[in-house]
Amino acid sequence: MIRRRLLQGVATAGLLLAAQPLAAAEPIKIGSFLSVTGPASFLGDPEKRTLELYVGKINAAGGVLGRKLELVVYDDGGDANNARTFATRLVESDKVVAVVGGTTTATTMAAIPVLEDAQVPFISLAGGIEIVEPVKPFTFKTPHTDRMACEKIFEDVKKRGLSKVGLISSTAGFGASMRNQCLKVAPERGIQIVADERYAPGDTDTTPQLNKIKGSGAQAIVNADFGQGPAIVTRNVKQLGLDLPLYQSHGVASKSFIDLAGPAAEGVRLPAAAMLVPDQLPDSDPQKKVVLDYKTTYESTQNQPVSTFGGHAYDGLMLLVQAIERAGSTDGVKIRDALQATKGFVGTGGVVNMSPTDHMGLDLSAFRMLEIRGGTWKLLY
């Protein structure tokens, strides 16, 4: 009886050993939940296209650690509850190695507890600073933060010799987060916030709010939001004839903003990634090659203009792939250690230098100040 048990045990062990090489050839599963539909679809759609495009390219070039990549993408429709559900599904049923996704700050924040609990490295594609501050052991992000956007804008306001700013923001995730950051960094930058107005997502008229800013003595207007809101604000500023410099955030950094806002967009300034103006970058710029390559690849395969948001997904995927290669393993903790040891990675968003206390790794130099002139972006500095 005992002998038979022993034999069984040996046989099982033998089977397991035999299965080992098979397992090594299994694909590396990378999970993603993106807002491909819904209000943030203009962010999520290029992100999904980019991930699929580059996973295909990486596999065609032999994969990672000799294994193919397998991408599992869910569409959360911009809904935080869905994001959490899909994060759970990625961890529990799909058993992914890491996650690159989270289109908005809201969907990202909803998924973080699930992924942190499971110790799955997570590279978010959303802007909110609360994603990496305080630092969470397994959470990273690729886009610039809203705080950096505020700092870059305030720097430019000071350069113009102005100091009184009227703030108008959406009450939704990104706008609310950037508003808080702007309020926080304003005193450090010598900026006085003289008006702090808000509007709800989906609002179609912001003239009441702008009218208040008009009466507040503001010398410049800063709008924190993405999607259709900034286009409405920009049109309303023009309608009211407010002759003040208008700043938008990196959240509007796509051509559709210029189309929607129309002639009112003329003269609007915004901090944005190099992606918007690859041709205007000097040849000495380290990002020029990466950005141009991505732009050419994306536009030649997707038949649509490139956006910075797809670039965030590119950066996230490349950071992860390089970390897996450096770690030589698909173990969550080892990938995390490799990720936060990233130094000098040149992405579309900037040059990334991570550390255990900095899970984004970008500084203000990653932001360029742009102005909309003649219906297109003009690099100022």
Next chain:
Amino acid sequence: MAELVQLLFAGLTTGAVYALVALGFTLIFQASEVVNFAQGEFVMLGGMVTVFAMKAGLPLPLSALLAVLVAVATGVLLHRLAIEPAKGATVVTLIIVTIGASILVRGLAQILFDKQFHALPAFTGDEPLRVLGAAILPQSLWVLGGAAAIVFGLWLFMERTLLGKAVRATAANRLAAELVGIDTRLVLALAFAVSAAIGAVGGILVTPITLTSYAVGTLLALKGFAAAMLGGIGNPVGAVAGGLFLGLLEAFAAGWISSTYKDGVAFLVILLVLFLMPQGLFGRRAVERV
């Protein structure tokens, strides 16, 4: 003074759209006791079909006409395929049917059109008019004028035409209407068609100001429903008043109280009104005549 006028026009323009949506709710509710939550989708179709027809090269008037026709066809199909087969179902079931239909229309729009926001050119230029120190878009006047014309046209139809009287008769008592030879099925289909047309026209008028996308219908349906409840559901005058009142509430709450809590303020007032006057501002009292 300038601020007051500015807020007034901001509120009236937004409110006019709420009013048109509320009017659509009211028409269908009167004729069939169905609360049609797909009402916002008609507004979306009005804007989106016009945008894409213009992109295809059609002039604005033709695009707008096409958009209204598409919305009307959608409304009639909604009645024929979703509401009529569920005849005799409870009110809650019918509401769920219309919500389902709205999700379907939204999904189709997302596939047939796209997921981006779109703008239409203003009908008569973008240069704001100066009125008492306030800056008003010419398009706002189009919205207000268009809404007024629709309300007046609807009144004429209801009061002065035989068909309109048939609609009112069906609303008052369906069985009696059938007994005197009114084709109530036709009347119901007509109510859906007219509601759809009103929503679509609203969508076309307002898109140059508010922009549009496949998803704008949901929020409009909610606000329009709130407006209809505020005015007293089933009362066209109440619907228009409720819509304008809601728009003004939002604008003045944002301008004078706090833009952070403007929606909260608006809904607080609605709750108060409904608490004190459960039938809404213009609602009939629920008296059963025996």
